[in-house]
Amino acid sequence: GIQVEQSPPDLILQEGANSTLRCNFSDSVNNLQWFHQNPWGQLINLFYIPSGTKQNGRLSATTVATERYSLLYISSSQTTDSGVYFCAGMDSSYKLIFGSGTRLLVRP
Amino acid sequence: DGGITQSPKYLFRKEGQNVTLSCEQNLNHDAMYWYRQDPGQGLRLIYYSQIVNDFQKGDIAEGYSVSREKKESFPLTVTSAQKNPTAFYLCASSIALSSGRDSYNEQFFGPGTRLTVL
Numbered sequence: 001g002i003q004v005e006q007s008p009p010d011l012i013l014q015e016g017a018n019s020t021l022r023c024n025f026s027d028s029v030n031n032l033q034w035f036h037q038n039p040w041g042q043l044i045n046l047f048y049i050p051s052g053t054k055q056n057g058r059l060s061a062t063t064v065a066t067e068r069y070s071l072l073y074i075s076s077s078q079t080t081d082s083g084v085y086f087c088a089g090m091d092s093s094y095k096l097i098f099g100s101g102t103r104l105l106v107r108p
Numbered sequence: 109d110g111g112i113t114q115s116p117k118y119l120f121r122k123e124g125q126n127v128t129l130s131c132e133q134n135l136n137h138d139a140m141y142w143y144r145q146d147p148g149q150g151l152r153l154i155y156y157s158q159i160v161n162d163f164q165k166g167d168i169a170e171g172y173s174v175s176r177e178k179k180e181s182f183p184l185t186v187t188s189a190q191k192n193p194t195a196f197y198l199c200a201s202s203i204a205l206s207s208g209r210d211s212y213n214e215q216f217f218g219p220g221t222r223l224t225v226l
Contacts, residue, residue, distance in 0.1 A: 001167075030213075031213060033215065040219070041196055041198075041219070041222070042219050045214070048211050086151070090213065095153055098151045
């Protein structure tokens with residue numbers, strides 16, 4: 001099945017810094033979602049982005065489907081951005097396959 | 109308010125007991141899913157349902173059972189056959205499982221249930 005690799009596994013930032021999170025896929029995916037898991041475990045939808053670029057406030061994402069990767073950009077990070085960021089790709093059976101996440105800590 | 113609710117938030121059970129986790133959605137979504145998350149890991153699919161009275165095994169279905177008698181409800185039973193049941197369980201839904209319509213298979217998640225088996 002599809003393998004999803006996220007990098008870096010851990011990231012510590014000073015408030016105000018920018019960062020890029022990466023998601024690589026071993027095979028083509030039908031769609032791609034980015035999530036933020038808050039400290040209480042709730043998964044918040046960030047982007048549904050099978051291809052192209054989308055922006056939402058300080059966050060933006062780019063998926064290059066032909067090269068099997070996606071990037072999540074966080075600009076001017078805030079302490080509330082802390083948590084775990086997951087990407088997940090949908091395989092040919094329409095099942096979402098999750099990566100292991102990037103754990104982000106933003107320090108004040 | 110439209111959304112996905114899971115109950116209870118925390119659940120403690122003795123080893124050998126079956127336990128049922130509730131998942132309800134009022135989004136009028138056809139597809140529903142159950143995932144398991146272990147500490148420091150991503151989510152893994154247990155079961156999913158495209159439509160009422162139909163469900164399919166995911167990647168880690170052994171020791172679990174589900175039912176889909178109503179569109180808005182998809183309860184998960186963790187049986188005594190599940191070797192390591194202690195985990196965080198998340199329910200999700202989408203408009204459809206597969207669709208040519210953009211974003212119809214975007215999944216949205218409930219708040220989760222933390223199950224601890226003592």
